[in-house]
Amino acid sequence: MPINLKTPVVESREQRLGTVIGWEGSAEELAVESCFKRGGGCGGQKARRVCELQSPFTQGSVCSEQMVECQAGNVRDAVLIQHSPIGCGTGQVIYNSIYRNGLAMRGLPVQNLHLISTNLSERDMVFGGVAKLERTIRDAWERHHPKAIFIASSCSTAIIGDDIDSVAAAAESEIGIPVIPLHCEGFKSKHWSTGFDATQHGILRQIVRKAPEKKQEDLVNVINLWGGDVFTPMLGELGLRVNYVVDMATVDELAQLSEAAATVTFCYTLGSYMSAALEQEFGVPEIKAPLPYGFEGTDAWLRAIAKQTNREEKAEAYIAREHARVKPRIAELRELLKGKKGYVSTGSAYAHGLIGVLRELGVEVEGSLVFHHDPVYDSQDPRQDTLAHLVDTYGDVPQFTVGNRQQYQFYALLQRIKPDFIIIRHNGLAPLAARLGIPAIPLGDEHHVVGYQGIVNLGESILDVLAHKKFHQDLAAHTKLPYRKWWLEQTDPFVLAKEKQAAQAAPRQPAALSSSVRRVGAK
Amino acid sequence: MTAHDLKTTLGSAKPIVDKTIVEKTHSIEQIRYGCAIGAMQSVVAIPRAIPITHCGPGCADKQFMNLAFYNGFQGGGYGGGAVTPSTNASEREVVFGGGERLTELIGSTLKVLEADLFVVLTGCIPDLVGDDIGAVVKPFQQQAVPIVFAETGGFHGNNFTGHERVTRAIIDQFVGPYDGAPxxxxxxxxxxxxxxxxxxxxxxxxxxxxxxxxxxxxxxxxxxxxxxxxxxxxxxxxxxxxxxxxxxxxxxxxxxxxxxxxxxxxxxxxxxxxxxxxxxxxxxxxxxxxxxxxxEAFIADEDARYYKYIEDFTDFYSEYWWGLPARFAVIGDAGYALGLTRFLVNQLGLIPARVIVTDNPPEETRGLISAEFRAIADDVAVDVAFEEDSYTIHEILRKTDFGHKPPILFGTTWERDLARDLKGAIVEVGFPSSYEVVLNRSYVGYRGALTLLEKIYTTAVGASA
Missing domain, CATH: 3.40.50.1980 (Nitrogenase molybdenum iron protein domain)
Structure with missing residues (x-):
């Protein structure tokens, strides 16, 4: 089933891809259950079904609106309006800091982001917030004369039913710039990555040039975050130019997405929706290959781009040159890292790539925690099955866990594996690992590990972080965790989920937890 | 020059003409506080207390990452950060109510987490769909579980409001009555x-x-x-x-x-x-x-030590060649803004060019706050502005007369670009301070004041060459 750009509301990840946020097994098992490349038998339908574990205990996750903040809110000459009480706006702080540092790293002028909250009060919950939204759109226009205005919905404005679509349409015709409603209320999707899709959906509908006058045959869309500029030199070797989107792009750069020769990404979790839609709606081919991590992945990725853009000779020369350049240092790194155990805990497709790089470096990887799992990506093309690519190229990962950043589960996972270090991107897990004496590599620059140089980069970073161990072991001797002894003794991070499942499977039995409450209530 | 003249020249913070600068609306650009559920951080601030949040999946993360991480990198604490339980409310809780889900979460929290006090905080979702939180929490309280609840949906107000609500909830539901002697x-x-x-x-x-x-x-x-x-x-x-x-x-x-x-x-x-x-x-x-x-003995002892350092500092303060800032602006919470302004004026003899209070104090307290600022010193009065929208704040500051020298701004990360444009210095003293790493640093009392002096003048000197 194709992507539907006709409605203003994006279809959630779970609807489109069958996304799950709780699962455990081996990487191979998950690849089979996902029926992407492996299974085949259940292919064809839109959302795949992977059995999901739901725990009664959950810790704070992340919502779709946050991903809209950090995508639409980081377009350089646009304004994002958060139509919500002031609390949703709190996220402006983190994404301002990340935006500023991202701009500095990319060599762009450093500036604060432009996010405006409609700052709704109790009264607005009763009478509706539409008038305030109209006024805030006016404020955004008068203050900044942006090239586009995004509007993010919120849990509260979705519940009270504010019609942001009509307000946006009216404002767009009045001001004459795209005014783009993004439906991203947190309760609508169990995984935050739907927020990436919501932003991309809005950009595709209202910013991307519908009938481009020209095609730019040497332009490649790179869907990424705030990472350093590693794609320009890489693709420059093939005579290609880079169009980075969405973070830190200008509205014009978003508009020219439809003119490019191809679309690539550093992570299909982020890039799946945009890439597939650009191909479907605008004929911009999506590169269908493993992601550019490790020798195999990078080789295949470069060759796919070269084939698409008729630059095969240049690509082969570059690949040969780069292999020769990095291999001696990688051989040294493999010596230095011999016997070290790593653990990867990042977004889904990105983790598949990182595990591959670790294995190239000779680091043992027995386990990984990914924050969600998409059984398929929007292209439905098995060449993008990054999980199967990982297993086929580098072998199985025996302890493969899916969980939406549940720190309490991470404890048992680390106890099982006892890694020497972990690789993370999202917040909240490294602090626990740190208290257990395990240092973390926080990959702020997501491009650090991309390509051939990325293998070397990661190896050097591991050496740095292993030295950090002194700090963490000292801390481990002087800290107390907030978890009960009973929980710390559990070896199965999903034990509560399985208890709940068992209780639900036996309908005459009251659920374990509600029974204790019923006892309490009876007193 | 009479005291009256001084008052008009030194106390140059003229009445804010923000009405002519920009029309005041409800919009808030570049926020300076969280919402009521941000008071989950007040719970985290109590040793061995843990908040339980009944809200959408992003609320807890938004509050702690911004109030506690990208603000001095203070850290999650014992029960904050990614430890904090949350219902991560979904469409089901919106449509059918979230009471049952909250009961399930509290029950399982008691199995997993160890705390001396749990505080349930609600977000917009349960407060809008009308979950009866009292009815959910009561059975646990009757079972002698140390747990209280506060309604902190974002539309009730900011995290200052939430803080008072949480404090009151703990006093009324946990501390309880007392009729003994003080x-x-x-x-x-x-x-x-x-x-x-x-x-x-x-x-x-x-x-x-x-x-x-x-x-x-x-x-x-x-x-x-x-x-x-x-x-x-x-x-x-x-x-x-x-x-x-x-x-x-x-x-x-x-x-x-x-x-x-x-x-x-x-x-x-x-x-x-x-x-x-x-x-x-x-x-x-x-x-x-x-x-x-x-x-008096304690004060004398502290005074003596304080003034020893001030004396030593005097060599720098009176002899440094390359110029030090004279006029300042403070942009911050009423509490810090008032304390800082008094110190900068009365201890250092700096000139207040503008003071903007950003924490949205209740209407009935604004008269007192304004009066306090008008009485900074015998010869210095400040007309304080109350403003929370950073766009408006920056417009006010851009139109402020800072005299012939680059100003020093006591503000937040939001003022970094402004300070650069004004060729002035910035000392981040309030939320958000995303470019400060803060552990036990203090700017109050005797000792904190000395640390503040170090910070101010390291900033000034450090940028000189």
Missing amino acids: EAGTVNVWTLLPYHNTFWRGDLTEIKRLLAGIGLKVNILFGPESAGVDEWKAIPRAQFNLVIGPWLGLETARHLETKYGQPFLHAPALPIGAGETSAFLRRVAAFAGLDKDRV
Whole structure:
């Protein structure tokens, strides 16, 4: 089933891809259950079904609106309006800091982001917030004369039913710039990555040039975050130019997405929706290959781009040159890292790539925690099955866990594996690992590990972080965790989920937890 | 030049003409506070207390990552950060109500997490769909689980509002009634908003040290110097409540006055520097009826040490060649803004060009705050502005006359670009301070003032060449 750009509301990840946020097994098992490349038998339908574990205990996750903040809110000459009480706006702080540092790293002028909250009060919950939204759109226009205005919905404005679509349409015709409603209320999707899709959906509908006058045959869309500029030199070797989107792009750069020769990404979790839609709606081919991590992945990725853009000779020369350049240092790194155990805990497709790089470096990887799992990506093309690519190229990962950043589960996972270090991107897990004496590599620059140089980069970073161990072991001797002894003794991070499942499977039995409450209530 | 002339020239903070600069609307660009559920951080600030959040999947993360991480990189604490339980409410809880899900979460939390106190905080979703949180929490309370709840949906107000609600919930639902005699010489302190104020840990430590120094037993209630729930249980026994700051904590103090008959002392200005701190301590001592000799001995000792450093600093302050800022602006919470302004004017002799209070103090407290700013010194009055929208704030500052030298701004990360444009200096002193790493640093009292001097002039000198 194709992507539907006709409605203003994006279809959630779970609807489109069958996304799950709780699962455990081996990487191979998950690849089979996902029926992407492996299974085949259940292919064809839109959302795949992977059995999901739901725990009664959950810790704070992340919502779709946050991903809209950090995508639409980081377009350089646009304004994002958060139509919500002031609390949703709190996220402006983190994404301002990340935006500023991202701009500095990319060599762009450093500036604060432009996010405006409609700052709704109790009264607005009763009478509706539409008038305030109209006024805030006016404020955004008068203050900044942006090239586009995004509007993010919120849990509260979705519940009270504010019609942001009509307000946006009216404002767009009045001001004459795209005014783009993004439906991203947190309760609508169990995984935050739907927020990436919501932003991309809005950009595709209202910013991307519908009938481009020209095609730019040497332009490649790179869907990424705030990472350093590693794609320009890489693709420059093939005579290609880079169009980075969405973070830190200008509205014009978003508009020219439809003119490019191809679309690539550093992570299909982020890039799946945009890439597939650009191909479907605008004929911009999506590169269908493993992601550019490790020798195999990078080789295949470069060759796919070269084939698409008729630059095969240049690509082969570059690949040969780069292999020769990095291999001696990688051989040294493999010596230095011999016997070290790593653990990867990042977004889904990105983790598949990182595990591959670790294995190239000779680091043992027995386990990984990914924050969600998409059984398929929007292209439905098995060449993008990054999980199967990982297993086929580098072998199985025996302890493969899916969980939406549940720190309490991470404890048992680390106890099982006892890694020497972990690789993370999202917040909240490294602090626990740190208290257990395990240092973390926080990959702020997501491009650090991309390509051939990325293998070397990661190896050097591991050496740095292993030295950090002194700090963490000292801390481990002087800290107390907030978890009960009973929980710390559990070896199965999903034990509560399985208890709940068992209780639900036996309908005459009251659920374990509600029974204790019923006892309490009876007193 | 008469005192009156001085007042008009030095106190150059003219009435804010923001109405002519930009039309005031409800919009808030570049926020300066969180919402009521941000008070989950007030729970985290109590040793061994853990918040349980009943809200959408992003609310807890938004509040802690912004109030506690990208604001001085303070950290998650014992039960904050990614530890905090949350229902991560989904469409099901919106459509069918979230009471059952909350019951399930609390029940499983008790299995997984260890705490002396749990505080359930609600977000917009349960407050809009009308979940009966009291009915969910009550059975646990009856089972002697140390748990309370507060309605903190974002539309009720900001995290200052949430802080007062959480405080009250703990007092009413956990501390409970008391009709024994008060304990002379014991004080409950209500002051800075934990985490939101970037330096609250160090500041509370200094405040406790000062009050203990003059002979008080101090229930500081939040932060590393608090004894946790035992201290909260001891609240009703205290002789009096002390509110330090222009407005936050007053509501709590009034409630305790009604509930336990405790009197309270209100010290509007956070004491920074020897002059302010000594006066503050004498006022507290008089209110509490403390032994005068002990109080004066402590003050004399602190004064002597403080002025030794000030003397040494004088060589720099009077001889440094390359120019130091003369005019300043403060953009921050009423509490810090007032304390800083008094210190900068009265200790350092700097000139206030503009002061903007950003924490949205309740309407009824604004008269007092304005009056405090008009009485900074005999010869210096400041017309303070109340504004929360950073666009408006920056427009006001761009149109402010900072005289012939580059200004120094005491503000937040939001003012970094402005300081660059004005070719001035920036000292991040409030939320958000995303380019400060803060552990136990304090800017209040005797010791904090010296640290503040180091910070101000390291910033000025460090940027000189």
